[in-house]
Every structure is written in C-alpha cells, then in structure tokens.
Amino acid sequence: MRLLKEKAGRTVMFILTVLPTLLLVLMFFGLFRKSRAILALKSFGGLLFSSGWHPLRGEFGLFPFLIGTLWVTAVALVIAVPISLLMAVYLSEYAPRGFRDFAKPLIDLLSGIPSVIFGVWGVLVIVPLVGRIAPLFGRYSSGYSVLAGGIVLAVMIFPTIIHVALEVFSAIPFPLREASLSLGATRWETTRHVVLRKGSQGIIAACVLGLSRALGETMAVLMVVGNVPAAPKSVFDAGYPLPALIANNYGEILSVPLYDSALMLAALVLFIVVQTFNILARWFLVRAERRAE
Amino acid sequence: MNDVRSHLSIRNLNVFYGDLQVLKNISLDIPDRKISVIIGPSGCGKTTLLKSMNRLLDHVDEVRVDGEVLVDGEDIYGPNVEVTRIRKKMGLLSQKPQVLPMSIYDNIAYGPRIHGHRDRKRLDFIVRNYLSAAGLWEEVKDRLHHPASRLSVGQQQRLCLARGLAVEPEIILGDEPTSALDPQSSQRIERRLVELKKDYTVVVVTHILRQARRIADYIVFLYLGELVEHGPAQDVFANPRDPRTRAYLTGEIS
Ligand SMILES: Nc1ncnc2c1ncn2[C@@H]1O[C@H](COP(=O)(O)OP(=O)(O)OP(=O)(O)O)[C@@H](O)[C@H]1O
Numbered sequence: 405m406r407l408l409k410e411k412a413g414r415t416v417m418f419i420l421t422v423l424p425t426l427l428l429v430l431m432f433f434g435l436f437r438k439s440r441a442i443l444a445l446k447s448f449g450g451l452l453f454s455s456g457w458h459p460l461r462g463e464f465g466l467f468p469f470l471i472g473t474l475w476v477t478a479v480a481l482v483i484a485v486p487i488s489l490l491m492a493v494y495l496s497e498y499a500p501r502g503f504r505d506f507a508k509p510l511i512d513l514l515s516g517i518p519s520v521i522f523g524v525w526g527v528l529v530i531v532p533l534v535g536r537i538a539p540l541f542g543r544y545s546s547g548y549s550v551l552a553g554g555i556v557l558a559v560m561i562f563p564t565i566i567h568v569a570l571e572v573f574s575a576i577p578f579p580l581r582e583a584s585l586s587l588g589a590t591r592w593e594t595t596r597h598v599v600l601r602k603g604s605q606g607i608i609a610a611c612v613l614g615l616s617r618a619l620g621e622t623m624a625v626l627m628v629v630g631n632v633p634a635a636p637k638s639v640f641d642a643g644y645p646l647p648a649l650i651a652n653n654y655g656e657i658l659s660v661p662l663y664d665s666a667l668m669l670a671a672l673v674l675f676i677v678v679q680t681f682n683i684l685a686r687w688f689l690v691r692a693e694r695r696a697e
Numbered sequence: 698m699n700d701v702r703s704h705l706s707i708r709n710l711n712v713f714y715g716d717l718q719v720l721k722n723i724s725l726d727i728p729d730r731k732i733s734v735i736i737g738p739s740g741c742g743k744t745t746l747l748k749s750m751n752r753l754l755d756h757v758d759e760v761r762v763d764g765e766v767l768v769d770g771e772d773i774y775g776p777n778v779e780v781t782r783i784r785k786k787m788g789l790l791s792q793k794p795q796v797l798p799m800s801i802y803d804n805i806a807y808g809p810r811i812h813g814h815r816d817r818k819r820l821d822f823i824v825r826n827y828l829s830a831a832g833l834w835e836e837v838k839d840r841l842h843h844p845a846s847r848l849s850v851g852q853q854q855r856l857c858l859a860r861g862l863a864v865e866p867e868i869i870l871g872d873e874p875t876s877a878l879d880p881q882s883s884q885r886i887e888r889r890l891v892e893l894k895k896d897y898t899v900v901v902v903t904h905i906l907r908q909a910r911r912i913a914d915y916i917v918f919l920y921l922g923e924l925v926e927h928g929p930a931q932d933v934f935a936n937p938r939d940p941r942t943r944a945y946l947t948g949e950i951s
C-alpha cells in the first residue's frame with residue numbers, strides 16, 4: 405500500500421513537471437498549424453520583411469511590427485539596464501542591511517502590479533511628457549510613441565532585472581570581497597573588478613530575462629505606443645509592436661480571409677523569439693551558478 | 698615598553714555584534730617577525746580578533762568596536778584613518794582560498810595596480826617575485842594568463858599568499874589558512890609561513906593544536922571572548938598558567 409502511494413505520488417509529480425513543457429510544445433504546434441494557411445501562399449521571409457499591412461487587400465507584411473517591437477524593446481533596455489544594475493549594486497554592496505530588507509520586497513511588489521495600471525500611468529504622465537519634450541529635439545509628437553512605450557516598459561521590467569541581479573550578487577561569497585578589500589581596494593574597486601566580473605554571466609541573464617519580458621509585454625505598451633502600422637523613424641514616432649498587433653486585432657479576424665492566419669504567424673514569431681531569450685537567460689544563469697560554485 | 702617596536706598592538710578592545718559581546722577587553726602586543734598563533738574553541742572570537750586587525754569588521758552589519766588597534770603606533774580606528782592604507786599593510790589568507798575572477802597574473806597584479814603601479818616590466822617582476830616567494834612560480838610560470846580558478850585548491854591558497862605579499866605588507870594574517878587543504882598542501886603553506894617570518898609579522902588562527910605546536914613562536918589563547926593567556930609558545934605549551942588553557946591543551950575543552 406505504501407509502495408503504491410509512493411508510486412502514484414511519483415507519477416503525479418512527474419506528470420505535473422512534464423505538463424508545462426508539454427504545453428509549450430502544444431502551443432508551438434497549435435500556432436504553427438494555424439499559420440500554415442498563410443505560409444502556404446507566401447514565403448516566411450517575404451512576410452517577415454515586407455512592410456505593407458493591408459488585410460483587406462490581402463497584404464500581411466509583419467516588418468513594421470517587428471521594427472516596432474525592436475525599437476520599444478531597445479529603448480526600454482537602454483533605460484532599464486543601467487538604472488537597475490546601479491540600483492542592484494547599491495542595494496547589494498552599499499546599502500545597510502535594514503534598507504536592503506526594506507527595499508527588496510517593495511521592488512518585487514512592483515512586478516505584481518497589473519500591466520493596465522502602468523498603461524494608465526503612461527497615458528496620464530509619460531505620453532504628455534514625451535509630447536512636451538519632442539519639440540526640444542526638433543520633432544512633433546503626439547506623445548503616443550516608441551519613447552513612451554519604452555519608458556513604461558522600462559519601469560515594468562526593472563524589478564525583474566534588479567531581482568535577478570540581486571540573486572546573482574548574493575551568490576558571490578563575502579570572503580571573496582574581503583580578499584579584494586584586504587588588499588586595500590575600495591568598495592567601488594571591489595565591486596567593479598570582482599563582484600561585477602564574477603557576476604557577469606548572471607548579469608547578462610538578468611538583462612536577457614528583462615528583454616524577454618519586454619518583448620512579450622502587451623497591455624501597458626499598447627496603451628501608449630500609438631499603434632500605427634508603419635516602421636517608426638525615431639523614438640518620437642508611433643510604433644506598433646507585435647503583442648499589440650495581436651491583442652488589438654484578435655476580435656475582428658473572422659471576416660477577412662487569411663487575417664487570422666497572419667496574426668497566428670505573428671504570435672508564432674513572438675513565441676519563438678521570447679522562448680529563445682528565455683532559454684538563453686537560463687543558460688547564462690546556469691553558467692553563472694557554476695562559476696560562483 | 699615595546700609598544701613602539703611592535704607593529705601591532707591591541708588596547709582594551711571590545712567587540713559587539715548587536716548586543717552580543719564577542720571580545721572582552723583584549724590587550725595584546727603581537728611580537729614582530731614571529732608567528733603568533735591564536736587558538737581557542739569554536740566561537741570564542743578568533744576570527745573576530747583577526748578581522749579587527751585590518752578593519753574587515755567594518756563590513757559586518759551591526760558591529761561595534763571600541764578600544765584601540767595600533768599599527769605602527771597609529772590607532773587604526775582613529776578619526777581620519779584611511780582604511781585602504783591600513784589594509785595595504787596586511788595580507789590576508791582566508792579559510793577557503795578566494796581567487797579573484799581573473800588570470801593568475803592579474804590576481805597578483807591586482808593589488809599593485811590598485812595602488813597605482815602601471816609599468817608592465819615592474820608588474821612582471823612583482824608577479825614573478827611573489828609567486829616565487831609563495832613557492833608557486835615553477836608550477837604556473839607557463840600559464841600565467843590562465844584563469845586562476847583552474848588551479849588546485851592548494852595552489853590557489855599559495856596564489857592568495859603571493860597576492861597578499863604583492864602589496865608589500867608588513868603583516869600577514871591567516872584565518873585557518875589550511876583548513877580547506879589536503880595535508881601536503883597544508884604543510885607547504887606552513888613551511889612558507891615559517892620562511893616568511895624573517896621578513897614579516899605573521900598572525901594565524903588555527904583550531905589544530907598540532908599545527909600550533911609546529912609553527913607558533915607565540916600563543917594567544919582565547920576563551921569565550923576573553924584573552925586567557927598569551928606568551929612564548931614553549932612556555933604556554935610546557936607550562937600553562939591558567940587552568941582553562943591547560944584544559945584546552947589536554948583536550949578537555951574543545
Ligand atoms: N556577523 C555576526 N553577527 C552576529 N554574531 C556573530 C557574527 N559573526 C560571528 N558571530 C558570533 O560571534 C562569536 C565569535 O565568532 P568568531 O567567528 O570570531 O569565532 P571563531 O573563534 O572564529 O570561531 P570558529 O573557530 O568556529 O571559526 C560567535 O559566537 C559567533 O556566533
């Protein structure tokens with residue numbers, strides 16, 4: 405009887421472990437099957453790199469959306485990575501323990517806030533702000549732009565980056581820092597030459613995780629980015645990232661032929677890119693752990 | 698008064714972690730160019746005493762230090778003391794060798810570079826010189842630019858010794874520097890320390906009594922944060938004055 409329980413328990417746990425992986429595979433094939441309809445008529449490369457998006461005329465170029473995704477993500481990373489790394493370094497290497505214990509949960513709390521709230525904040529604060537600063541750079545902007553999307557996204561991903569970076573730094577043994585300090589190095593020298601170097605793999609992982617979150621993030625960005633299906637030429641132009649495309653149009657797809665298939669293809673592309681980055685991040689984290697011993 | 702001639706003197710040192718007092722009114726002169734060994738049961742404050750000597754305690758949360766630690770007559774806890782300058786006077790060996798995440802060469806050059814040496818030839822000389830002093834040169838001279846983490850643990854500890862020597866300290870501190878090593882590597886480190894005492898003042902923590910007997914010139918016995926007894930090694934081993942020292946040496950308390 406006990407043996408039976410043991411066996412049953414093990415089977416259940418095994419299934420529960422395999423399920424998420426299986427789900428991923430199923431999703432991949434589901435998306436793939438749905439996008440077959442359009443891939444049968446047009447080449448994958450052609451769809452990816454042509455820029456006309458006119459569903460009624462049967463043109464489904466994904467290029468503007470790819471570029472939109474890229475721009476928003478790049479802006480978000482340029483803003484979020486330096487700030488969050490500096491914050492993580494401060495919290496782990498400089499801040500007194502009391503402050504660290506106080507700040508860490510607060511930062512983690514940020515990542516629990518629903519996307520829509522960031523979107524509203526973006527519409528109310530960031531969009532007007534961008535509209536006002538654009539003329540300083542000699543451009544007109546409604547404010548609904550890649551820059552606004554990037555800023556909102558940066559705020560959303562920085563808890564992820566800080567969180568992972570803090571884990572990485574805390575895995576570095578304190579005696580290693582002492583070794584550097586005991587040679588007469590300052591804290592900053594120790595941080596730069598020892599902590600950051602020892603943690604480099606993990607820091608990359610933190611950024612890649614942030615990146616993959618950025619790529620897939622929908623709601624907040626959709627609300628502030630403008631959603632014009634043309635490749636943006638500057639950060640003040642409106643953009644239209646892939647997730648926004650899918651979310652905005654999924655309701656109306658039935659009437660137009662191939663529309664649903666095109667959106668599924670967009671989803672497939674997004675899926676592959678995000679999963680690739682997730683795997684990459686895992687890989688860097690594993691390497692970082694091995695390096696930290 | 699041999700105060701002034703001693704590199705390292707401790708006056709009425711008290712250390713607290715929060716409310717817990719772990720060192721109680723310690724006063725002690727560490728003899729120059731000898732090996733002083735700090736012994737005592739686990740948790741008696743050996744590591745704390747050692748770290749108080751180069752202010753590594755600064756980096757522990759909620760620590761309070763009062764009293765004086767005099768290095769070359771200067772109170773290192775005094776106002777306006779530049780802690781990096783104090784630490785440069787001491788090399789540290791920790792329980793587990795801590796190699797920096799860089800090449801063998803860069804590990805040794807790290808300290809000198811931080812203190813402003815940039816000249817390539819000079820650095821080459823320093824690296825070779827101190828690797829030899831730590832007895833590691835012959836084993837690594839062909840792979841100076843390989844990551845230091847690929848060395849064996851015993852080699853890593855000698856690398857750490859060389860790295861400490863490269864900032865030209867007066868004092869070498871070791872916190873159970875052989876506890877992670879195999880017997881042969883331990884022996885090598887011990888031999889190096891004995892050799893180095895002609896130029897350096899050495900302070901080593903150990904919980905291995907046999908090691909203390911082998912290398913100590915001077916014994917410092919701590920018990921529950923108190924300095925129970927200190928004196929020349931032969932005297933303390935042959936003739937412990939305090940009953941607690943005797944009990945520890947015979948293995949009754951550990
Ligand atoms: N960061 C800290 N915070 C609070 N208490 C501490 C801290 N570090 C050490 N202690 C306590 O202070 C006392 C002395 O510690 P210390 O590490 O100096 O002992 P030790 O003699 O080196 O012991 P061991 O032989 O086990 O290394 C111990 O009771 C320990 O629990």
Ligand SMILES: [Mg+2]
Nearest residue numbers: 743744745872
């Ligand atoms: Mg100790």
